[in-house]
Every structure is written in C-alpha cells, then in structure tokens.
Amino acid sequence: MSQTEPEEGSLLLEESAEKLLAPPSVSEFPIFNQEAAYDDFTTIDWFRDLNQERNRQRILARKKRQNYFGWIRKILGDAWQGWLVTFLVGITVGGVSGFVDFLVQWLNDLKFGVCCTAFWLNKGYCCANCDSWKSWTELISVNSNFLAFIFYAFWMLLFSVLSGVLVVFFAPFSAGSGISEVKTILSGFVIRRFLNFNTLIVKIIGTCLSVSAGLSLGKEGPFVHIASCLGNVFSIIFEKYRCNEAKKRELLSAAAASGVSVAFGAPIGGVLFSLEEVSYYFPHKTMWRSFFCALTAASVLKYLDPARTGCLVNLSVDYTTPWHVCEIPAFFLIGLLGGVYGSLFVKANVWWNRYRATCFIRRYPIREILVIASLTAVCKYPIHLLRMNTTDSLKLLLSKCTSSSTLLDCNEEYFKAACVLIISVAFTLILTALTFGIQVPAGIFIPSMSAGAMMGRLVGIFFQWLRRNSATLTRIFPCKNNSYCINPGLYALCGAAAGLGGVTRMSVSLAVILFELTGGLTYIIPIMITIVTSKWIGDACGTSGIYDEHIRLKGYPFLDSKCEYSSTTTAREILHPQHNEPPLCVLLEKGNTVGSLKRLLKESPYKGFPLIDNLESRGSLGFVNRIDLTTAIEKISESTEVSEATSVCFTLKDWKTYNLCINLAHINTIPIQVSEEMPLDMIVDLFRKLGVRYLLVVTHGELIGLITKKDLLKHLASVYRQDPELILYY
Numbered sequence: 001m002s003q004t005e006p007e008e009g010s011l012l013l014e015e016s017a018e019k020l021l022a023p024p025s026v027s028e029f030p031i032f033n034q035e036a037a038y039d040d041f042t043t044i045d046w047f048r049d050l051n052q053e054r055n056r057q058r059i060l061a062r063k064k065r066q067n068y069f070g071w072i073r074k075i076l077g078d079a080w081q082g083w084l085v086t087f088l089v090g091i092t093v094g095g096v097s098g099f100v101d102f103l104v105q106w107l108n109d110l111k112f113g114v115c116c117t118a119f120w121l122n123k124g125y126c127c128a129n130c131d132s133w134k135s136w137t138e139l140i141s142v143n144s145n146f147l148a149f150i151f152y153a154f155w156m157l158l159f160s161v162l163s164g165v166l167v168v169f170f171a172p173f174s175a176g177s178g179i180s181e182v183k184t185i186l187s188g189f190v191i192r193r194f195l196n197f198n199t200l201i202v203k204i205i206g207t208c209l210s211v212s213a214g215l216s217l218g219k220e221g222p223f224v225h226i227a228s229c230l231g232n233v234f235s236i237i238f239e240k241y242r243c244n245e246a247k248k249r250e251l252l253s254a255a256a257a258s259g260v261s262v263a264f265g266a267p268i269g270g271v272l273f274s275l276e277e278v279s280y281y282f283p284h285k286t287m288w289r290s291f292f293c294a295l296t297a298a299s300v301l302k303y304l305d306p307a308r309t310g311c312l313v314n315l316s317v318d319y320t321t322p323w324h325v326c327e328i329p330a331f332f333l334i335g336l337l338g339g340v341y342g343s344l345f346v347k348a349n350v351w352w353n354r355y356r357a358t359c360f361i362r363r364y365p366i367r368e369i370l371v372i373a374s375l376t377a378v379c380k381y382p383i384h385l386l387r388m389n390t391t392d393s394l395k396l397l398l399s400k401c402t403s404s405s406t407l408l409d410c411n412e413e414y415f416k417a418a419c420v421l422i423i424s425v426a427f428t429l430i431l432t433a434l435t436f437g438i439q440v441p442a443g444i445f446i447p448s449m450s451a452g453a454m455m456g457r458l459v460g461i462f463f464q465w466l467r468r469n470s471a472t473l474t475r476i477f478p479c480k481n482n483s484y485c486i487n488p489g490l491y492a493l494c495g496a497a498a499g500l501g502g503v504t505r506m507s508v509s510l511a512v513i514l515f516e517l518t519g520g521l522t523y524i525i526p527i528m529i530t531i532v533t534s535k536w537i538g539d540a541c542g543t544s545g546i547y548d549e550h551i552r553l554k555g556y557p558f559l560d561s562k563c564e565y566s567s568t569t570t571a572r573e574i575l576h577p578q579h580n581e582p583p584l585c586v587l588l589e590k591g592n593t594v595g596s597l598k599r600l601l602k603e604s605p606y607k608g609f610p611l612i613d614n615l616e617s618r619g620s621l622g623f624v625n626r627i628d629l630t631t632a633i634e635k636i637s638e639s640t641e642v643s644e645a646t647s648v649c650f651t652l653k654d655w656k657t658y659n660l661c662i663n664l665a666h667i668n669t670i671p672i673q674v675s676e677e678m679p680l681d682m683i684v685d686l687f688r689k690l691g692v693r694y695l696l697v698v699t700h701g702e703l704i705g706l707i708t709k710k711d712l713l714k715h716l717a718s719v720y721r722q723d724p725e726l727i728l729y730y
Contacts, residue, residue: 397453572697
C-alpha cells in the first residue's frame with residue numbers, strides 16, 4: 001500500500017520510531033477508558049466491536065449480581081432494546097410506506113386529471129366511475145390527444161426536476177436505489193451522511209416525485225434505503241447501538257428486511273432478501289428480529305390500506321389452469337431471455353455510468369434529468385402499456401385470458417400484440433439503463449419485472465399461436481377450451497422472475513417474494529426453473545448483479561461473501577511492505593512522550609500503528625488504533641501535570657517506572673496474526689468471517705508486515721485483471 005492511500009493504512013515510517021525515544025519522568029497519572037467513533041469512509045473492526053459488546057455485557061452482569069436494580073436494568077434496559085427498536089422501526093417503515101403509496105397514486109393520477117370535488121384525492125378515492133374525476137382536456141373542453149400529451153409531459157418534467165433539485169442541492173446521497181451502499185455499509189464500511197435524517201426526508205419525497213413522474217424506475221429499491229435510514233435514526237436513542245457499529249449493523253439488517261416487506265407486501269421474502277442480498281453478518285438473533293420487524297411493518301401497511309383493496313398483496317393471480325410438463329422448454333426459454341436481458345442491461349448501464357462520470361454530462365445533472373424525462377415521455381405516451389402506472393401495467397401483463405378479455409393476444413391478434421411487446425421491451429431496456437444512475441431516487445425491481453413479464457407474455461403468445469395451428473400440440477394439450485388452454489399470464493409471471501433474476505441475480509429470496517406478491521404457489525416449479533436459468537445465463541455472459549457492479553463502479557471496499565477465490569498467492573505477496581515500498585513502521589512499547597505522539601498524529605494520516613517491543617527483535621505486542629490513541633492523548637493532555645516531555649508507555653507492567661500509562665483498553669493486545677505462508681483463500685476467509693480490519697504477518701514472533709482490507713482488494717483486482725484504481729463518484 002502506498003503512503004498516498006491512508007484510508008486503510010496503519011503504517012509509520014520506521015525511522016520515525018527513533019523520535020519516540022525519550023527519558024521517563026517520575027510523576028503519576030491515572031489510567032482511563034473512553035470509547036471513540038470511526039472516521040467517515042473507513043471500515044469498522046467487527047472483532048473489536050463485538051469484544052467491546054462482550055465487555056459491556058460483563059459489566060451489566062456484575063451490576064445484576066450486586067442489586068435488583070441492576071437486574072431490572074439488564075432485562076428492561078438492555079435485553080429488550082433490540083426488540084423495542086425493531087418494533088419502532090417496523091411501525092415507522094409501515095407508516096412511511098402507506099404515506100408514499102398514497103402520495104404516489106395521487107401524483108401519478110395528477111398527470112391525467114384531477115378530482116373536482118377534492119383535488120387532494122386520487123382517482124380511486126375520488127370516484128372512478130362518476131363525474132367528479134375530470135381529465136385535463138375535459139376541464140378545458142378540448143378533446144385533443146396532443147394536448148393530453150402536453151399535460152402528461154409537463155407533469156413528468158416538473159416532478160422529475162423537483163426530485164433532481166432536492167437530491168442535488170440538499171442530499172446527494174439520496175440518489176439511486178441505495179442498495180449498493182447499504183450492502184457496503186452492512187459489510188462494515190462507514191458512510192456517515194448516507195443514513196442521516198436529511199437523506200431520509202429527501203429520499204422519501206424524491207421517491208414519490210420520481211416514481212409518479214413516470215420515469216422508468218420503481219420505489220422498491222429506495223424503500224430499502226429509507227428503512228435503513230430509519231434504523232440508523234432510531235439507533236441514536238439506544239446506547240447499545242449508538243456506541244457500537246457492529247451491533248448497529250444488526251439493526252440495519254432488520255430494517256432492510258422491513259423495507260422489502262412493505263415494498264412488495266412480502267415479509268418472509270424481505271427477511272430472505274436481507275439474508276441473501278444485503279447482509280454481511282446475519283446471526284440467528286438478527287434473523288428473528290428481522291422477521292419481527294418485517295411482520296410489524298407489513299401489519300401497519302395492511303391496516304393503512306393505501307390502495308383501498310383490503311389486501312396486502314397487490315399483484316395476486318387467480319390462475320386455475322394447471323401447467324403441463326411439456327411447457328418446461330418454454331420456461332427454460334423464458335429464463336434464457338431473462339438472463340440475456342439482465343446481462344445486456346447491466347453492461348449498458350455500467351457503460352453509460354462510466355461514460356457519464358468522465359464527460360460533461362456529470363456537471364449538469366438537472367439538464368440530464370430534463371433530457372431523459374423528455375425522452376421517456378415521447379417513448380412511453382404512444383404505447384398504452386408503458387403509459388400506465390408500472391404496477392397497473394404489470395397487473396395487465398399477469399392477467400389471464402378470458403372470453404371477455406380485451407387483451408390483444410386473447411383475441412387472436414397475435415402479430416400486433418407481439419410487435420407492441422417487443423417495442424415495449426426495447427424501450428424499457430434503453431430508458432431504464434439511462435435512468436438508473438441519474439440524480440433522482442430510482443429503483444430497478446419493477447422495471448426489470450415489467451420487462452421480464454413482457455418477454456414472458458411474448459413467449460406465451462407464441463406458444464398459444466403454435467398450439468392453435470399445430471395438430472401435434474393440440475393433442476399434447478388436452479383441454480376443453482381450445483382458445484385459452486395456454487395461459488400467457490403464467491408465462492408473464494415466470495418472465496417477471498427471470499427479468500429481475502437476470503438483473504439482480506437473486507434466487508431464493510426472489511422466488512419467495514414472487515410467491516407472496518402474487519399468491520401463485522401452484523407454479524413454484526416454473527418460477528424456480530426460470531430463476532435458475534436466468535442466473536446461469538447471466539453469469540455465463542460475464543456480468544454480476546447490478547448492485548455488485550455498481551459497488552465496483554463506485555470503488556467501495558466490499559469483499560463479496562458469496563465469491564470463492566482460488567489462487568497460489570500467499571500472505572508474503574500481499575503484505576506491506578513489498579520490495580519497492582517504504583519500510584514497515586511501528587510504535588515502540590517504551591520510550592514514547594506526549595509530544596512525540598502528538599507529532600506522530602499530526603504528521604501521519606494513517607489509521608493505526610503496529611506495536612513492537614524493540615527495533616532489534618521486532619516482537620509483535622499488539623495494534624494501536626489512531627482514534628483510540630488520539631482520544632487518549634487528548635484526555636491526558638487536560639491535566640496540568642502533563643507536559644510535552646512526559647513519557648508514556650503502552651504496558652501496565654511498567655506503570656511504576658513510567659509516569660504515565662495508556663490503558664490496555666486502547667490497545668488490541670490480541671490482533672489476528674498469520675504466517676507469511678498462509679494461502680489467499682484462508683486470508684479472504686479471515687477478513688470475511690471475522691470482520692477484521694488488518695492482519696499482522698509474523699515469522700517466529702517477528703513482525704514483518706501487515707495486510708489491510710484495501711491491500712487484499714487491490715491484490716484480488718490485479719489477480720482477476722480488474723482495475724484496482726476505481727473512482728468514487730455519485
């Protein structure tokens with residue numbers, strides 16, 4: 001690691017250690033202990049934080065044994081904090097979801113008309129079949145499709161620009177879906193402003209505006225970010241989570257589950273999504289609290305019932321036609337199309353975002369939003385399927401054919417329906433690739449499901465036409481009603497799973513979300529076939545899920561827990577220093593002064609310092625974090641008995657000889673040490689499973705180097721021929 005990259009560094013030039021030698025004085029100073037927070041854009045030390053939590057529990061246990069008040073505090077003040085905070089998060093997420101759903105419906109209907117008796121009501125609440133609801137052309141008594149398009153485009157541009165202005169000028173971290181950042185934060189990275197209250201408010205309002213504008217995006221991804229923000233806000237109230245970043249991430253995992261729960265009406269799917277897709281550390285206790293949080297949020301949303309349907313599920317299906325074994329090739333075909341679509345979308349979106357980051361467009365985010373919104377209005381308005389609300393269009397695609405159906409493919413107009421669906425898929429691919437990345441809150445779930453449902457419906461139309469014109473297939477499908485034997489809605493349902501699976505590479509959680517979202521438990525096997533096939537095809541095309549690609553695009557230090565690494569590399573080839581790098585630098589156990597430590601902190605930008613006994617034997621004694629050392633020096637400097645020449649030691653055994661001793665609570669006396677011959681896969685497992693920030697490399701007790709998470713990520717990038725110098729941008 002070079003000295004120009006201090007984010008994960010923990011080094012001090014070896015020659016600086018000579019300056020730490022100073023004669024001791026003879027006064028005495030008390031030992032102290034104080035917690036310190038992590039710096040912004042750094043990684044946390046899971047091992048240290050969990051050990052800190054164990055120490056806190058031991059203190060509470062001692063107080064419990066001393067008196068009854070300690071026992072009551074442990075039961076009510078500590079043991080129930082986790083359940084109480086997840087209950088509060090669940091209630092709030094459910095309430096926010098109801099508010100967002102109602103506001104999105106009203107703003108979306110406002111593009112087409114207004115309720116004359118009460119303008120604040122949407123079309124459903126006003127009156128869907130009476131004279132209270134008027135379109136804009138009816139209000140001005142001009143029946144013109146072009147004028148209707150002008151009103152549609154005006155509201156789309158207005159809502160899009162308002163959302164972009166809020167994001168650009170008030171909370172830049174609220175742009176996008178936020179799932180990539182939530183995954184990185186849950187892996188142990190610290191991004192302070194990403195989960196604060198200001199970002200939360202802008203994310204809620206911006207999501208309502210961008211979704212109701214009709215842009216090719218959804219609100220499901222942003223709800224994960226919104227729920228995580230609420231989890232972070234509520235964690236401030238409870239000391240157990242406020243002072244421990246590792247424990248806070250358990251709460252954020254539960255909050256993310258509640259976000260998916262209210263977005264799709266799928267509590268169990270939300271828990272599995274948190275486990276499979278976003279969480280990095282998911283113990284059994286966190287699973288139960290995630291389940292409770294998702295249940296609470298879904299219950300509140302069911303009570304509010306913003307859609308006035310009385311149901312938590314918005315896309316329920318009522319298919320009665322059983323699927324046939326001979327349809328399995330069609331399901332594989334849908335999965336193949338979903339995987340190809342997902343791979344094309346990921347490549348197009350990543351390419352466009354890379355280009356945006358290096359060209360003049362980056363300097364004019366509001367103008368970019370105007371251009372994309374105008375293009376979206378022109379492309380979507382002529383096609384009724386795209387002009388509709390995305391949820392309504394998805395309902396239409398999932399509907400089955402009946403004798404009274406008005407769908408084109410149900411009235412034997414197969415060619416016309418196929419042309420509409422092909423054009424709609426192409427527009428959705430292009431518009432979503434351009435939209436996902438602009439400075440507005442934007443999700444990817446519903447657009448991907450819509451595109452997949454269109455492809456699935458297209459395959460269903462083809463097989464329906466083939467059966468009507470093939471005597472062989474007519475014998476294979478022995479059903480009474482010749483027209484509606486093959487259900488295109490089922491194919492659309494499988495296509496929705498394939499489209500979203502191809503884009504995100506979700507598997508188990510996606511299947512459960514679709515079962516809860518639609519109630520189509522009879523069609524488990526077809527949905528699973530399409531999901532597995534889309535994932536295989538997408539992986540074979542050389543891309544990862546869209547969230548993992550955006551993590552790499554933004555240069556976050558994320559070590560994927562699902563990837564497997566195989567290489568002949570050993571710790572000797574990863575550690576710092578290498579032959580062409582400055583020598584490893586250390587702190588000495590003895591001979592330090594307050595002044596020398598202050599100069600060290602002032603001159604060095606690094607986040608920690610290895611501690612050794614002396615420069616000859618270089619025996620490893622531990623590791624001192626910069627924040628802890630800074631806090632200690634600031635504390636002892638408050639005393640009038642301490643001067644710049646006051647000597648400091650780092651061990652308690654010499655406290656009678658040295659006038660000042662920094663508490664061992666500020667020194668990691670048991671850092672993880674590895675041999676220089678340790679293979680790469682074991683090093684990766686140590687970083688992933690123990691959550692450490694660094695590994696000390698020793699040979700026969702002698703410290704020869706260290707490996708940080710950033711060193712490991714750079715090495716993995718070079719091994720797999722990726723760019724190790726990724727640019728962080730928004």
